[in-house]
Amino acid sequence: MKMKKVLGTVISLALAASMFSACGAKSDSGSGNAASGGSDLIKVGIINNDPNESGYRTANDKDMKNTFTEANGYSASFAYSLKNDEQIAAAQKFIQDEVDYLLISAAGTSGWDSVLKDAQSAGIKVILFDRTIDADPSLYEASIVSDMAQEGQTAVDWLASQGLSEYNVVHIQGVMGSAAQIGRTGALDAQVAANDNWNLITQQTAEWNAETAQQIVQSVIDGGQSFNVIYAENDDMAKGAVAALDKANISHGVGKDVIVMGFDCNKWALEELLAGNWNYDGQCNPFQASYINDIIRDLENGKAPAEKVVIMQEKGFDASKITQEDVDNYGI
Amino acid sequence: MKTLEKPVQQKAGKKSTGNLLTKLIKNQIFIPIAALLILVIFNLIADPSFFAVTLSQNSAGYPVLSGNLITILDNASELVILAIGMTLVTSASGGQDISVGAAIALSGSVVLRVLCGTESRPEALQAPIIVAFLVCCVVAMAFGAFNGVLVAYFKIQPMVATLILFTAGRSIAAWINNNELPIISDESFGYFGNFIPGIPIPTPIFIAIICMIIIALVLRFTKLGLFTQSVGINAESSRLNGINPEFIKFITYVILGLCVAIAGFIKVSRFSTINYSVVAKDIEMDAILAVALGGNALSGGKFNMAASILGAYVIQFLTTTLFKFNVISSALPAYKAVVVIILVILSAPIVRDKIAAIRKKLSAQKTTVKEAAQ
Numbered sequence: 001m002k003m004k005k006v007l008g009t010v011i012s013l014a015l016a017a018s019m020f021s022a023c024g025a026k027s028d029s030g031s032g033n034a035a036s037g038g039s040d041l042i043k044v045g046i047i048n049n050d051p052n053e054s055g056y057r058t059a060n061d062k063d064m065k066n067t068f069t070e071a072n073g074y075s076a077s078f079a080y081s082l083k084n085d086e087q088i089a090a091a092q093k094f095i096q097d098e099v100d101y102l103l104i105s106a107a108g109t110s111g112w113d114s115v116l117k118d119a120q121s122a123g124i125k126v127i128l129f130d131r132t133i134d135a136d137p138s139l140y141e142a143s144i145v146s147d148m149a150q151e152g153q154t155a156v157d158w159l160a161s162q163g164l165s166e167y168n169v170v171h172i173q174g175v176m177g178s179a180a181q182i183g184r185t186g187a188l189d190a191q192v193a194a195n196d197n198w199n200l201i202t203q204q205t206a207e208w209n210a211e212t213a214q215q216i217v218q219s220v221i222d223g224g225q226s227f228n229v230i231y232a233e234n235d236d237m238a239k240g241a242v243a244a245l246d247k248a249n250i251s252h253g254v255g256k257d258v259i260v261m262g263f264d265c266n267k268w269a270l271e272e273l274l275a276g277n278w279n280y281d282g283q284c285n286p287f288q289a290s291y292i293n294d295i296i297r298d299l300e301n302g303k304a305p306a307e308k309v310v311i312m313q314e315k316g317f318d319a320s321k322i323t324q325e326d327v328d329n330y331g332i
Numbered sequence: 333m334k335t336l337e338k339p340v341q342q343k344a345g346k347k348s349t350g351n352l353l354t355k356l357i358k359n360q361i362f363i364p365i366a367a368l369l370i371l372v373i374f375n376l377i378a379d380p381s382f383f384a385v386t387l388s389q390n391s392a393g394y395p396v397l398s399g400n401l402i403t404i405l406d407n408a409s410e411l412v413i414l415a416i417g418m419t420l421v422t423s424a425s426g427g428q429d430i431s432v433g434a435a436i437a438l439s440g441s442v443v444l445r446v447l448c449g450t451e452s453r454p455e456a457l458q459a460p461i462i463v464a465f466l467v468c469c470v471v472a473m474a475f476g477a478f479n480g481v482l483v484a485y486f487k488i489q490p491m492v493a494t495l496i497l498f499t500a501g502r503s504i505a506a507w508i509n510n511n512e513l514p515i516i517s518d519e520s521f522g523y524f525g526n527f528i529p530g531i532p533i534p535t536p537i538f539i540a541i542i543c544m545i546i547i548a549l550v551l552r553f554t555k556l557g558l559f560t561q562s563v564g565i566n567a568e569s570s571r572l573n574g575i576n577p578e579f580i581k582f583i584t585y586v587i588l589g590l591c592v593a594i595a596g597f598i599k600v601s602r603f604s605t606i607n608y609s610v611v612a613k614d615i616e617m618d619a620i621l622a623v624a625l626g627g628n629a630l631s632g633g634k635f636n637m638a639a640s641i642l643g644a645y646v647i648q649f650l651t652t653t654l655f656k657f658n659v660i661s662s663a664l665p666a667y668k669a670v671v672v673i674i675l676v677i678l679s680a681p682i683v684r685d686k687i688a689a690i691r692k693k694l695s696a697q698k699t700t701v702k703e704a705a706q
Contacts, residue, residue: 204659208607
């Protein structure tokens with residue numbers, strides 16, 4: 001931790017030094033012609049959550065690093081933390097370093113007002129990605145987010161389109177209160193409430209944990225209840241549920257007794273779809289970098305983004321239609 | 333363990349001859365047994381089919397036993413193994429190791445790293461499973477030794493010392509595998525966390541039983557139990573009696589490291605993969621709780637290993653019961669908390685002494701009344 005801080009200071013000092021030397025050049029090229037020359041790189045400070053947090057975050061971080069490269073005309077610095085206060089401190093440091101853009105995936109939704117105002121008065125443009133924050137929209141240029149409720153709705157619509165005469169759903173939830181859980185639960189809850197032939201056999205949280213999900217499904221099976229849909233709010237939990245099904249010799253997948261649904265589109269999960277062992281996987285798109293890149297290019301050309309909130313396109317994959325190409329392109 | 337307990341029991345026996353109940357309540361193992369009994373009775377009344385165990389085939393065509401009881405025994409295995417080590421650590425150092433969850437992620441990551449080599453999705457195993465297991469044992473024991481050195485020789489509070497690994501462990505685990513999530517396709521690796529083909533009982537149950545037998549033999553035939561307890565009760569006087577308290581504390585952390593390695597191995601074997609951020613999450617709290625439910629003082633000293641192990645089974649029994657009764661997800665922690673608070677209060681030595689004292693008073697009054705009547 002300390003090592004990281006020392007390293008961070010050294011890097012930021014080095015950056016600051018290089019900035020002073022580049023200062024003159026920069027004011028010259030401020031005329032608007034944003035040619036991606038070698039000397040006038042766009043400086044971005046990226047504040048993200050810890051890449052170890054999940055496969056989603058790892059893919060997200062990789063995507064950022066691949067997009068904001070020197071070859072693409074960027075000079076990027078990264079700061080990672082799962083804690084809001086550490087992220088805010090990192091933002092303040094980036095403001096002192098006089099970055100051009102501040103890209104933030106906030107750990108928490110509140111407490112950002114003052115630092116965003118600082119950024120604004122320093123002429124730094126802020127773009128939020130992945131997560132929104134509770135601040136006045138005038139404080140940031142755009143936010144690129146996933147609509148978790150839409151993800152849930154897409155999945156539920158797909159399930160409804162399967163035309164089963166009765167839906168007996170085992171619903172395995174993520175950590176209660178997380179955005180993904182709320183969005184993905186909401187759509188299913190609404191559908192169950194609105195339709196008589198949709199029943200929740202059980203609705204429990206496995207806290208994103210495969211083993212807990214296995215125990216929950218096991219307990220449903222041991223209790224002798226019958227069901228025909230597993231709706232798990234991430235891939236790990238779907239995997240755990242499938243382990244319980246396998247143990248009890250209950251068939252699952254395309255054209256089998258139980259429909260298995262997961263979220264997040266891990267590569268291995270899409271391979272399960274390809275093999276026909278699962279039926280559906282909903283995407284939670286971690287690839288915001290290209291959206292951000294477009295917005296920055298527009299802003300550099302003096303064009304404000306068309307929409308403040310950009311909701312990313314997210315797919316839902318159906319096992320009967322998925323191809324190897326999808327697995328390669330969308331697997332994280 | 334035995335040598336320390338006997339005099340106490342004898343004394344209690346002499347004082348209140350015939351008062352079985354007092355003796356029973358006085359006994360440490362009473363609380364976890366009572367808790368188990370309550371859970372069993374509760375489930376029997378609510379739904380007797382809870383205890384049904386059936387033999388059926390799994391999707392691979394092998395016979396497997398299934399039922400809630402099997403689930404409890406199976407899924408409690410890792411916790412039982414951890415409770416063994418945690419009891420020793422608690423007894424000797426008067427504190428707890430809160431890094432076991434992170435250490436499980438770490439040791440599991442090591443297993444996968446050895447088995448996968450440099451690929452994240454190998455077609456075949458890159459090393460024999462036993463090698464992976466041994467490497468994982470060595471690594472986990474080394475981290476246990478690290479904790480042990482901090483606690484025993486640098487005299488750092490156990491919770492603070494193990495906080496280091498608690499914070500860093502999962503990141504190190506991710507780093508070991510280059511942030512990738514390796515998946516092992518070889519089926520034989522899954523045997524240790526699931527079933528060996530043809531044997532209908534889950535393998536973790538066997539592994540837990542083996543661990544219990546080993547620790548029982550160790551406590552029976554070595555002085556480990558006596559030494560840890562005397563160090564925990566009074567380190568200075570044990571030193572004067574020729575015991576090296578630092579070394580005893582150190583060795584309990586290494587033993588816990590070994591327990592972590594075994595538990596971590598089972599954990600990764602269950603799904604042949606790992607998720608660094610959620611694997612064995614909060615298991616350290618459950619392990620500490622198992623020790624507390626066993627009526628062991630968390631401040632160290634005397635311990636009862638069997639009670640800790642039973643405590644671990646009680647926790648899993650409770651979890652499975654709550655799943656079975658389909659408690660609303662958002663309320664689940666609250667239910668668990670209420671039960672745990674009751675159990676922990678009941679198992680606190682002070683409360684047990686008080687209850688026993690009240691019982692004794694009551695029976696004494698009764699006898700005087702009887703005597704007066706005669």
